[in-house]
Amino acid sequence: MxxxxxxxxxxxxxxxxxxxxxxxxxxxxxxxxxxxxxxxxxxxxxxxxxxxxxxxxxxxxxxxxxxxxxxxxxxxxxxxxxxxxxxxxxxxxxxxxxxxxxxxxxxxxxxxxxxxxxxxxxxxxxxxxxxxxxxxxxxxxxxxxxxxxxxxxxxxxxxxxxxxxxxxxxxxxxxxxxxxxxxxxxxxxxxxxxxxxxxxxxxxxxxxxxxxxxxxxxxxxxxxxxxxxHDLAHCHARLPVQYVIRPQTAEHPDYRGYAGQIAAGTFRVGDEVTVLPSGRTSKVSAIDVLGEPVDAAWTPQSVTLLLEDDIDVSRGDLIVPSEDAPATSQDVEATVCHVADAPLTVGHRVLLKHGTRTVKAIVKDIPARLTLDDLSLHPHPGQLVANDIGRVKVRTAEPLPADSYADSRRTGSFILIDPSDGTTLTAGMVGESFAAPEPVKDAADADGWDF
The missing domain is CATH 3.40.50.300 (P-loop containing nucleotide triphosphate hydrolases)
Incomplete structure (x- = not known):
């Protein structure tokens, strides 16, 4: 010392x-x-x-x-x-x-x-x-x-x-x-x-x-x-877009900024970035923090990024460095803790919220539930009840850019929501797993909401 x-x-x-x-x-x-x-x-x-x-x-x-x-x-x-x-x-x-x-x-x-x-x-x-x-x-x-x-x-x-x-x-x-x-x-x-x-x-x-x-x-x-x-400071840079700012004033007639809180890492002017899930690329032309231009910004600052190219970016998109872009997929495998009183079942229609993005999804499989007494796995329980910890496979309606939870606790996590009343059902950690058994065939969706 x-x-x-x-x-x-x-x-x-x-x-x-x-x-x-x-x-x-x-x-x-x-x-x-x-x-x-x-x-x-x-x-x-x-x-x-x-x-x-x-x-x-x-x-x-x-x-x-x-x-x-x-x-x-x-x-x-x-x-x-x-x-x-x-x-x-x-x-x-x-x-x-x-x-x-x-x-x-x-x-x-x-x-x-x-x-x-x-x-x-x-x-x-x-x-x-x-x-x-x-x-x-x-x-x-x-x-x-x-x-x-x-x-x-x-x-x-x-x-x-x-x-x-x-x-x-x-x-x-x-x-x-x-x-x-x-x-x-x-x-x-x-x-x-x-x-x-x-x-x-x-x-x-x-x-x-x-x-x-x-x-x-x-x-x-x-x-x-x-x-x-603080592991977020050392992760790959991630900015979930919360709001698109277009003041359309005489002073700034062409201003178009993408605002949000940096979830991880650091952004710098001149960085080559990719917007997910579309995959469009550009460069950071400017960064505003509290209305003032800066050369760099980092988590957990709330910022506005401006890009060199006029590309389509909206709320729910994720801006990332092009060289460190996460994979996008409609299939999400995760370990979850079920927090709702109503059970989570195979075939359950849900909303999945990841960062600022919310998409429709279906629970395709529940491969295992953890038994807390001896850490054994109960294979394919069919449902998770309140406070259960288990594995789930979810299919989303749109591609989702998600990191592994081991890499980032912010961009590797999500929640499942009941679309009927907005109740939070489950908290999920992407990629986290116990030694789950081999999965069964994906459950068919009786309502035809199949992605």
Missing amino acids: TSTTEPVEPLSVWQLSETTLLRFATAGSVDDGKSTLVGRLLHDSKSVLTDQLEAVERASASRGQDVPDLALLTDGLRAEREQGITIDVAYRYFATPRRRFILADTPGHVQYTRNMVTGASTAELTVILVDARNGVVEQTRRHAAIAALLRVPHVVLAVNKMDLVDYQESVFAAIAEEFTAYATELGVPEVTAIPISALEGDNVVEASAVMDWYGGPTVLEHLETVPVS
């Missing part, structure tokens, strides 16, 4: 983002103490405003509690406070002198597992809590599987409520060994196990005085020091 007395070169934009910001999510079963852990992190790191703490103290007193219930710092909905459970993703922003944080506190109830997918989809780290009295349970395995599918680079196993098992090292060691073995089978690249008591504050911000057998970092120390790599 560089000494503070030595001269230090100014940080670049990339270095600044990588060393000062961490996006992370919490997950775990009901009553494992996620909200209490988050509240303890905020409280002990001095990230709670006085009026917030006073509101929590009043709410706790009204419920007959002698000490503030720190879980109320994140359980902000009235229904959550009344039920004593988290039912929505609660986002919190806090900072320490070493790093800034964006935290997503996700629900633990199996009914709200879909919210964990939302919260962890942009996370660099996931904290999975386990009650030391219960050990690894089905919901723990489900959350580990989702973290693996979403390619979250770092997973922290927080074994909570150690005060209720007399801070026994053997209890912690057994749980850590079981979870790590399971996560390794899923392909989780890194697991850090930490014994904590969120209620008492042991090993959350301050090191525990009663668990001297543990020599690792506290939760906050690990969050402050874990290496963060």
Whole structure:
């Protein structure tokens, strides 16, 4: 580490983002103490405003509690406070002198597992809590599987409520060994196990005085020091077109710009680009950021690209470097987490949303469903129900330019939508797979909506 007395070169934009910001999510079963852990992190790191703490103290007193219930710092909905459970993703922003944080506190109830997918989809780290009295349970395995599918680079196993098992090292060691073995089978690249008591504050911000057998970092120390790599900055450049700008003013009579948020990589003036799925090519003639011309722009900036040639580009198209263009296809194979109450079935007519593009599609096959207990595969289940993880094959009405999820979490992901009411059915990761069995013949479409 560089000494503070030595001269230090100014940080670049990339270095600044990588060393000062961490996006992370919490997950775990009901009553494992996620909200209490988050509240303890905020409280002990001095990230709670006085009026917030006073509101929590009043709410706790009204419920007959002698000490503030720190879980109320994140359980902000009235229904959550009344039920004593988290039912929505609660986002919190806090900072320490070493790093800034964006935290997503996700629900633990199996009914709200879909919210964990939302919260962890942009996370660099996931904290999975386990009650030391219960050990690894089905919901723990489900959350580990989702973290693996979403390619979250770092997973922290927080074994909570150690005060209720007399801070026994053997209890912690057994749980850590079981979870790590399971996560390794899923392909989780890194697991850090930490014994904590969120209620008492042991090993959350301050090191525990009663668990001297543990020599690792506290939760906050690990969050402050874990290496963060924003993979989107190093991916091939991708710009999903959100809007075509044609002001048609006297000052700019021929202005035609393609606006959107850069999903990955960097665009520069003079780059040769291809517009997908049409395949038309051109060069970037100018880039506008907040109305000002720039020579280059990168993720996650919102920009307007201008091209040298007057070609047909519309919302939903994808602008990419010509040398790094992804393949386009009407057949999409992916691993999915089904999040809707209604099942997803073979032959199901859906809308597939990828970036800013939405196309009609049909579920042609469901090759496998993952069994969380032993990671075995149930071949050709015919349907996926809420919270199932499985493989799907989808046929789209139009060619779709999609990266592998392993290459880009933004442009390699999609959602399936119910065309009748707009309900989100499934979250998909292109190319991600378990060892699925051989597929059966594509299901025929009884309604004739066959692509």
